[in-house]
Amino acid sequence: MKISLGKFRKIYDIAVIGGGAAGISAAINGKAAMKDVVIFESDEPLLKIRKAREIRNYPGFPKATGEEISEAFLNHIKEMDIDLKREKVTGIVREKNFVIYTQKGKAWAKTVILAVGLKSEETFPGEEDLLGKGVSYCVLCDGAAYSGGKVAVISDSEEGEMEAEALKKDYGCGVVYIPLYELKSSDASFSILKNRPLAFKPREKGVEVEFKDMEEGLIVDGVFLIKQFTSPGRLVRGLKMRGRHIAVNRAMETNIPGVFAAGDCTGGPFKIAKAVGEGQIAALGAVRYISQLDSQKMEVKQ
Numbered sequence: 001m002k003i004s005l006g007k008f009r010k011i012y013d014i015a016v017i018g019g020g021a022a023g024i025s026a027a028i029n030g031k032a033a034m035k036d037v038v039i040f041e042s043d044e045p046l047l048k049i050r051k052a053r054e055i056r057n058y059p060g061f062p063k064a065t066g067e068e069i070s071e072a073f074l075n076h077i078k079e080m081d082i083d084l085k086r087e088k089v090t091g092i093v094r095e096k097n098f099v100i101y102t103q104k105g106k107a108w109a110k111t112v113i114l115a116v117g118l119k120s121e122e123t124f125p126g127e128e129d130l131l132g133k134g135v136s137y138c139v140l141c142d143g144a145a146y147s148g149g150k151v152a153v154i155s156d157s158e159e160g161e162m163e164a165e166a167l168k169k170d171y172g173c174g175v176v177y178i179p180l181y182e183l184k185s186s187d188a189s190f191s192i193l194k195n196r197p198l199a200f201k202p203r204e205k206g207v208e209v210e211f212k213d214m215e216e217g218l219i220v221d222g223v224f225l226i227k228q229f230t231s232p233g234r235l236v237r238g239l240k241m242r243g244r245h246i247a248v249n250r251a252m253e254t255n256i257p258g259v260f261a262a263g264d265c266t267g268g269p270f271k272i273a274k275a276v277g278e279g280q281i282a283a284l285g286a287v288r289y290i291s292q293l294d295s296q297k298m299e300v301k302q
């Protein structure tokens with residue numbers, strides 16, 4: 001007899017995206033309020049702080065190296081037994097709960113705290129206009145929409161090679177792989193085009209990728225852009241941004257109910273204590289939001 005476990009999937013209370021100062025503070029505060037918390041971190045946690053040679057403005061540490069402060073933060077989450085997953089989040093979709101897509105799979109959470117820091121992200125002309133209309137950042141979220149079609153995968157890291165494989169094997173796509181880095185392996189099962197794209201243009205069916213020194217562009221059904229850093233506005237569709245920063249109120253709420261943000265991604269000053277404080281406010285907001293959800297369910301039952 002086959003038993004389906006599909007119904008019993010784990011749903012975290014709070015998914016924190018980013019393991020920097022803001023994310024770690026949010027996770028500690030969520031866990032202190034007895035919530036089930038997970039942190040997703042695409043790189044080394046606390047890498048930015050680690051780079052600081054000397055930190056003189058963090059309370060309790062009059063003169064510490066970045067390494068010392070990061071160790072103290074990491075020991076704290078270990079001590080509290082907080083789940084830290086070394087996975088890059090590629091997309092977040094709101095269903096009944098939030099679905100968090102990563103390179104390795106997906107997870108579910110009642111609330112999301114975005115603590116992704118701030119990096120500049122290069123965009124191609126035409127990319128923004130075609131988002132959701134032929135351009136995607138997440139194979140797991142959107143791959144099925146291009147099943148059996150022809151797609152281009154443009155990537156700034158080796159991670160794109162796995163995504164190209166997945167599009168070929170899992171979705172039966174014809175894949176043209178365009179590496180924006182020095183490609184090492186030569187035994188790839190998809191075709192490779194070593195030329196830097198210039199722009200994307202909408203075509204009757206799909207997208208044209210234009211290149212330097214190529215008279216005709218590449219016409220495909222869809223383009224997957226795999227970037228090491230995806231700006232939060234692209235990670236969560238419909239998220240309101242203020243320039244490069246996530247728009248939040250003083251409770252660290254974004255325009256999407258249940259999604260909070262903290263740290264450098266909400267704007268300056270770009271300081272550890274500010275990130276930690278915002279992480280705490282975001283976690284308290286998430287806890288409050290979960291209580292509201294629970295009381296609504298109680299009312300429906302009565």
Ligand SMILES: Cc1cc2nc3c(=O)[nH]c(=O)nc-3n(C[C@H](O)[C@H](O)[C@H](O)COP(=O)(O)OP(=O)(O)OC[C@H]3O[C@@H](n4cnc5c(N)ncnc54)[C@H](O)[C@@H]3O)c2cc1C
Binds near residue numbers: 048056
């Ligand atoms: C060299 C240097 C020295 C500094 N010195 C000081 C100082 O002396 N005092 C001070 O107060 N501040 C200092 N700062 C600034 C301080 O480090 C930052 O303000 C603080 O670390 C911001 O924390 P954050 O959590 O908001 O962002 P970050 O520390 O940038 O953390 C964001 C995390 O999110 C992860 N992430 C991003 N996207 C994803 C995704 N899609 N999926 C999963 N994970 C993702 C990133 O990998 C990153 O680890 C310094 C910064 C630098 C670079």
